[in-house]
Amino acid sequence: MKLYTLNVARLQYLETGQFIIRFLTDFESLNLDAATDPEFKSLYDSLKTQSPIYDLALMQIRAKAETELLIAQDDIRDKKLGTLRRAIGVYRYSDEPAEQAAYNLLKILLTVYKNIETANFEAESLGLANLVAEFRNATYLPAVQTLGLTTHVNNLETANNNFKTTFNTRSTTTINTAVYDTKLLRKNILATYKDLAEYVFVMAKRKNTAFFVDTFTVVNNGRKYFADILARRLGNGGDVPPTV
CATH class of the missing domain: 1.20.1440 (de novo design (two linked rop proteins))
Structure with missing residues (x-):
């Protein structure tokens, strides 16, 4: 058992938002209870809170x-x-x-x-x-x-x-007048995800409970999907830095 290798820093800004949403959606589709583990729930709730704010920041960029x-x-x-x-x-x-x-x-x-x-x-x-x-x-x-x-x-x-x-x-979505620091938001949401993924990995190995094993599968499935995207990009011309 190991965490699928993925350099999240190479994800583009839009892909970062999609990557987080993919995890949240896949986790919810299994009807797992985040409250099963308090530490996991704290990280999970933080991701859920950050995700829509990050999406607003992306919409602001698109509107600009x-x-x-x-x-x-x-x-x-x-x-x-x-x-x-x-x-x-x-x-x-x-x-x-x-x-x-x-x-x-x-x-x-x-x-x-x-x-x-x-x-x-x-x-x-x-x-x-x-x-x-x-x-x-x-x-x-x-x-x-x-x-x-x-x-x-x-x-x-x-x-x-x-x-x-x-x-x-053009986008008809009403965007909050607040000015978002997209770079900082991206850094924070990926840091939270990193903590969550590593925590799930450790707990899946140590406790081997159905909750953590299933959650770990969700984590790895998403990581593999986006790792394949990065691999195809590398094959088509090199390592592209994060862009909107």
């Missing part, structure tokens, strides 16, 4: 990443609109009557959507969608085609749709 992605995508669509405006502006002094007429018509349309980039995210999304639709209706499409702006209009639509997809599918 989503926010950064939204800001980046908003910047992209703003630049696509700016490019379209400049492309139209090129024809301001055109000597071709058709181009001059197209420029004047589209310039009036753009005036309606002046400063749309400064609107809130949802208002800008709707405004840009409406602008693209206007460019394609019977009134403005001939002018767009005359000035060769179809690609710019399509690019603006794509950038706006990309933003809307991210915005609409």
Whole structure:
């Protein structure tokens, strides 16, 4: 009997949360009573308390990443609109009557959507969608085609749709406004797990009771599962440090 080898320090941040949840879930599935042993119960209860807090910290990280992605995508669509405006502006002094007429018509349309980039995210999304639709209706499409702006209009639509997809599918989970020290939380929860795993291992050897033997099996099953994940990662390019 031995504890399955697992370098928990190599688990990524998300995997760490999954690893702890795996143990808690598997233990509960056996209907074992944690109160069978007071020391075990203390460690077990500590893990149960830390796990949801650690998950909140991970959600906070994900929400931050989503926010950064939204800001980046908003910047992209703003630049696509700016490019379209400049492309139209090129024809301001055109000597071709058709181009001059197209420029004047589209310039009036753009005036309606002046400063749309400064609107809130949802208002800008709707405004840009409406602008693209206007460019394609019977009134403005001939002018767009005359000035060769179809690609710019399509690019603006794509950038706006990309933003809307991210915005609409972002995490809707309400996150506590507290700022979590994820690194410290990870360190603490793994330290508690280490104490619990080693305690179960020792007690399973010394007492050999059904409770500790079954719990030890749960511990080892989880450790093997995640050790295999790490092994596959090593086989695909090396030892990857913990990341979110």
